[in-house]
Structure formats: structure tokens, C-alpha cells
Ligand SMILES: Cc1ncc(C[n+]2csc(CCOP(=O)(O)OP(=O)(O)O)c2C)c(N)n1
């Protein structure tokens with residue numbers, strides 16, 4: 026974390042941090058606009074846009090019809106005019122109707138018009154499971170979008186990063202998908218669903234500057250330095266991995282990727298070459314997940330430094346279940362077993 | 372390109388009055404006194420009833436009025452009166468009251484922590500119950516999440532619904548789906564999706580298949596007014612019109628889509644029934660709190676479909692009397708006075724009044740029925756809870772997590788399944804104790 030000592034800070038959860046980022050961007054740039062289902066008067070089903078309509082008016086913060094393809098298509102048109110829209114897709118599970126506008130349009134507009142038109146939008150969307158939301162409020166579809174050239178994909182894991190990354194995303198001139206891990210909106214989840222939940226008030230990254238700052242896109246964060254192995258993760262899994270590593274007393278280096286595209290490959294290479302072991306953890310389904318890409322990159326670039334096969338810990342290749350949520354969720358046991366396996370001959 | 376080179380969103384220097392952006396706003400917000408004077412309620416019996424063989428272009432006015440049968444005194448009047456027997460009317464009333472009792476109980480169960488989620492249909496009971504009674508039992512329904520009334524009217528066991536809500540041992544969906552996202556194929560009830568309006572083109576496909584095969588069954592789909600904004604709604608209308616599919620499109624206009632009012636789906640400019648006109652589909656706008664009007668409209672649309680006259684779009688004008696779901700607090704965005712001020716009343720009270728007016732029912736019988744239904748629902752709940760409640764114990768075999776992804780399990784799922792079982796054995800968590 027790069028925090029200026031003189032900057033006033035305050036305690037925020039991730040929702041408040043996101044709200045603060047939106048507020049600051051709207052105050053600084055009259056072209057920033059927020060829209061989406063229920064984001065206006067009500068302030069969003071997770072309250073991330075609360076108070077913004079009252080402050081900035083209905084032409085800058087408004088509800089939309091329930092059509093995700095419409096929301097993204099309209100945001101592209103607004104971007105073509107020169108605005109900087111920040112549309113919300115209420116749940117990442119509902120982003121699919123917008124796939125064509127995202128994949129064929131937003132992602133390619135700069136390329137196909139040789140820069141005449143760009144799509145400087147930031148699509149915010151809560152994603153991930155752990156809330157008993159069933160298959161339509163739990164998915165992690167980031168891998169679908171990292172596969173598309175021309176879209177950036179950002180996933181914060183703390184209030185501090187959420188605010189700084191969101192400001193950076195909004196100011197970025199390319200389309201950014203900003204997936205918010207909803208399980209950790211209110212506190213860092215360690216993966217133990219049957220223990221009391223924590224909130225952000227005790228976590229160092231719950232202390233957030235009240236003013237403007239950016240966390241650069243494309244830069245990973247080393248959450249814990251270590252020598253024994255490298256763990257690559259993002260979102261909720263950063264906290265689950267941190268808890269497991271502490272539990273097992275392994276000297277792991279935990280890297281929170283923060284941005285999947287463009288990826289901080291230098292940080293990954295440097296760490297894996299140092300530790301010689303690499304474990305990749307994500308909540309999303311396994312096959313063709315972003316972990317597969319990470320694994321290929323590490324193999325291509327660090328092969329001669331590897332002392333054990335790369336381990337991937339992921340969600341299973343099934344739709345997200347309701348009642349067996351905790352059997353599905355890559356929690357401390359699954360991660361712990363993988364950790365033991367990769368450290369076996371160390 | 373650097374930011375300074377981007378086009379700026381500044382008004383061009385032209386000597387013209389500036390444009391303004393219209394953003395809809397509902398009439399009432401929390402704290403406001405409510406009067407629904409803006410809502411035009413035509414008298415019951417006023418709408419004409421075209422022949423079911425009439426072409427859609429002959430009755431565009433029916434997309435802008437309200438087909439109403441029950442008048443203020445509880446009499447059934449006009450051409451749309453379906454002239455139902457007292458027994459049928461009593462069955463309808465009972466089904467609606469049962470639906471309300473069921474909703475009350477399951478909402479409470481969620482609040483008691485017995486499940487994760489619930490959605491009520493309070494105030495909209497007529498829409499599903501009357502439609503189910505007007506359709507044939509084997510017509511295929513493609514519902515949204517607020518048509519549990521279809522199952523109730525078709526006699527689906529309450530215990531089965533509750534098992535699904537609890538994701539328990541008895542849950543036929545094996546705990547895989549969010550509560551209330553039922554599936555009941557043998558009751559002509561398609562698997563509910565959480566993704567809005569996907570069922571619309573699917574209903575058309577089912578109807579086209581039925582027609583192509585020379586079957587006699589028709590399809591019916593439901594979605595909320597907010598959901599008509601989705602592209603799937605419009606794709607469905609186009610297909611249905613092109614192939615004259617034997618399908619009924621029901622748009623349940625309950626005025627709200629979570630926190631946004633119907634104006635965000637286009638209601639400031641026109642009706643939802645009028646969406647039909649542009650597609651060349653028959654459109655009817657119906658008083659959705661009038662069970663007889665819903666019944667009559669459904670029967671009329673079904674007859675059109677069954678005689679190859681093609682699709683009908685029915686807007687059911689009603690009101691969502693409670694929160695969107697157990698995750699919602701409507702006092703945050705709408706006036707608490709709205710439900711009581713709703714000019715079309717309560718669907719159960721209106722049908723009850725009709726039966727009383729006919730001399731076929733009375734207050735004492737109604738109160739006794741309510742008690743009996745509450746008791747019945749409680750007993751069914753007790754039965755269901757014997758199969759467990761959400762989160763208390765392992766209700767499905769762990770390895771069932773992998774069933775049904777494919778017909779036959781590929782190697783990678785088998786491998787993951789084994790991994791999961793090993794993981795559970797290592798976990799020592801309560802899940803592992805069967
Ligand atoms: C594709 C998709 N987008 C968004 C949602 C989130 N969502 C669930 S219900 C709902 C409102 C639907 O309102 P309406 O169609 O009027 O139906 P009602 O709830 O009033 O019956 C929204 C936005 C969703 N489930 N699916």
C-alpha cells in the first residue's frame with residue numbers, strides 16, 4: 026500500500042469504498058455517469074451507489090430498463106459521444122445478455138475504428154459465491170472475458186484497492202470489467218462459513234483515504250512475502266489463502282493479482298523464480314478458467330525454476346449449487362490439501 | 372491516445388435551445404401521500420369481446436383499456452363474464468387463499484433462518500390461479516419466479532414445494548436450485564430460471580414444436596413488466612408472430628421491478644399490452660386483480676391459440692403488494708401508502724365479494740376456510756421439515772453435486788468428484804457426517 030501520511034483516512038467496507046470512488050470521479054469529471062438496474066433513487070441492491078443520485082442528479086445517476094444488452098450498448102454510445110459511463114450489471118450472472126455488446130463491440134471499437142472511437146466505460150458487477158445465492162447469484166465468469174482481446178478485467182480484494190482500482194478503471198480509456206467479490210463486501214472472508222464473520226474494521230486495508238488516489242491497473246500486490254511457494258489468487262480467495270497459510274505455518278508468498286488483464290507478469294515471474302513452486306487459486310470453474318492461463322504462463326516462463334508441478338485449486342466444473350455451496354466452494358480444506366501436496370518434497 | 376485528445380462531452384456552440392434528457396420518476400416516494408387518480412379504471416363490462424377468430428388488427432383498443440368483469444358491487448358483468456359455476460368460483464377462491472397462506476408461511480420460514488430466500492405473490496394471486504384454471508392441465512407453462520400459483524392451482528403437493536424451498540432431503544431438485552425456482556414437468560411447469568425473460572422464446576419454441584407435431588397443447592409464458600425490456604421478450608414476440616405460435620404471453624404488470632417503477636420499462640408512453648400491436652399479435656389489457664377477467668382473457672387467448680389464430684399478449688394490470696423478495700425493503704423507495712390505495716383492490720377480497728353477492732359464500736365460511744388453510748399449510752410444513760431445513764445437516768449425498776452436469780459423467784468430473792469426497796473426509800466438518 027502506498028499511503029501518504031498526511032492524507033485523511035477513514036474506515037470503510039468495500040461498498041463504502043466503491044461508493045467513495047464513484048463520488049470522487051463524478052465530482053472531478055462531469056462526464057462520468059452511473060447507470061444500471063436499481064442504482065438510482067434506491068442506490069443499488071448492494072447500496073454501492075447510495076446517495077449519488079441525490080448529489081449529482083438524475084441525468085448523471087439513473088435507473089435503467091432491465092436489459093443488460095441495452096445497458097452496455099447505451100454505454101458504448103455514450104462513450105462515443107465523449108462520456109465516461111460506469112454501468113452496473115446487478116449480478117455478474119446477468120451479464121450474459123450483454124455478451125455481444127461487450128465482446129463484439131466494446132472490446133473491438135478502438136481496433137476496428139483505428140482509434141476514431143473508443144469505449145472508456147467501466148462495468149461494475151458483483152460476482153462470486155459464498156452467500157447461498159444459488160446458480161444465478163454466485164458465478165465467477167471472469168475467464169469468459171479475459172479470453173476476449175480488448176477488455177481489461179479488474180478484481181479488488183480489499184476496500185483500499187477497490188477504491189483506488191475503481192478510480193483508475195474509470196479514468197482508463199479502455200473498457201474495464203470491474204468484478205466485485207460480493208462475499209467480502211462487508212468483511213474479509215477466511216473461508217470458514219461456520220465461524221463468526223469478520224468485518225473490515227480490523228483489517229489494515231479497511232483504512233481508506235477519503236480523497237482521490239489510484240491503484241494502478243496491471244499491478245499485482247504481494248500480500249505476504251515468503252520463500253516456500255508462490256500463491257496466485259484474487260478476490261475472496263486472497264483472504265482464504267491468507268488464512269490457510271497462517272494455519273499451516275507455510276512461508277508462502279501470496280500474490281493478489283488485482284488485474285487479470287493486463288496481467289502483472291513480472292511480479293509473477295519474479296516470485297515463482299524465487300520460490301520454485303506455484304499454486305493458483307480461484308473460485309471460478311476449472312476448465313478454461315483463468316488459472317489455466319496462469320499455469321501456462323508460469324510453465325512457459327519459469328519451467329527451469331519449478332521444483333514441483335503447478336497446483337490449481339478451483340471451483341468444480343458444475344453449475345453453482347445451492348445446498349452444497351460449501352462443498353463446492355474452494356475453501357480451507359481444498360486449498361490446505363493442495364498446499365500439502367505441493368510442499369510434499371520440499 | 373491520451374485523455375486530452377479524446378472528444379469532450381461539451382455542448383457544441385450552436386444557437387439552438389439545449390436538449391434535455393428525460394429520466395422517468397414515479398409519482399410517489401417514501402412519505403408521500405398516495406392518490407392513484409392518474410390511473411384510468413374503465414367500468415366493468417365495458418370492453419367488447421371480439422370473436423376469437425378475429426384478426427389482431429381488428430381490436431387494437433383492447434390493448435389500451437382494461438378488460439374487467441367484476442364491478443364495485445361484486446357482480447360479474449359484460450361480454451367477458453366467463454359464467455363460471457359456484458363450485459369453480461369457490462375452487463378459485465380457495466386456491467388464491469391457499470397461495471396467500473403458503474406465501475405467508477414460507478416468508479416467515481425464511482425470516483426464521485430455515486432457508487435463504489423467498490418471494491411472495493401477494494396481491495397478484497389472481498394472475499396465476501385464474502390462468503391455471505382456464506388452461507388445460509397439460510398446457511405447458513413457462514413461468515417466472517412469481518407464478519407459484521400455477522403449481523398450487525394444478526394441485527402440486529405443498530410438501531414438494533417446501534422441500535425445494537428448504538433444499539432438503541425431499542427436494543426433487545436435489546438442492547441444486549435457489550429456493551422457489553421450481554421445476555415440475557409432470558405438472559406442465561417448466562424449470563424456472565433466475566435469468567429474466569429467458570423463458571419467453573423457450574415457450575415459443577415449445578409452442579412451435581407442438582404445432583409442427585400436430586399436437587393440441589399450447590404454451591403460456593409469464594414475465595414481469597420490468598422484464599419486457601429484455602431482448603428475449605422481443606425475440607419471442609417476433610418468432611411467435613412469424614410462426615403464429617400457439618402461445619400466450621402474460622406480462623404481469625405489478626408496477627414495480629425491485630425498486631424501479633414501470634416507467635423504466637416504458638409505461639409512461641404506452642401500455643405493455645400495446646407492445647403486441649407492433650408485432651401484429653393480439654393484445655389484451657386486463658384487470659389483474661379481477662380473477663374472472665384473468666380467467667376469461669386466458670380462455671379467449673387459449674381458444675385463439677388452439678384454433679391456429681396464433682399468439683396473444685395479455686397485460687395483467689396489478690400491484691406488487693409486498694417487497695420484491697425477502698432481500699428487499701420496499702419502504703426505501705416507494706410510499707407505504709401505495710398497497711392500500713391501489714384502485715383495483717385486492718383480488719381475494721373481490722372474488723370473495725362476488726361469491727357473497729351470488730349468495731354462494733359468507734364471511735363465516737371465509738374465515739373458517741382461512742383457518743383451515745393456515746392449519747393445512749402448517750401441517751405440510753411440519754411434514755416437509757422432517758426432511759430437513761437449509762444448512763442444518765447434509766441433505767443431499769455429497770457426490771450428487773456432480774450429477775446432471777451431463778448425461779454421462781466425463782473423466783474430469785469423475786476426478787473432481789473423487790477429489791471432493793477425499794476433501795470432505797479430510798475436513799472433519801459437519802457436512803461429512805451423513
Ligand atoms: C437477466 C437478469 N437481469 C437482472 C436480474 C435481477 N432481477 C431479478 S428480479 C428483477 C426485477 C424484475 O421485475 P419484473 O419483471 O417487473 O418482475 P416482478 O419481480 O415485479 O414480478 C431484477 C432486475 C435477473 N434476475 N436477471
Ligand SMILES: [Mg+2]
Nearest residue numbers: 595596627628
Ligand atoms: Mg414487476
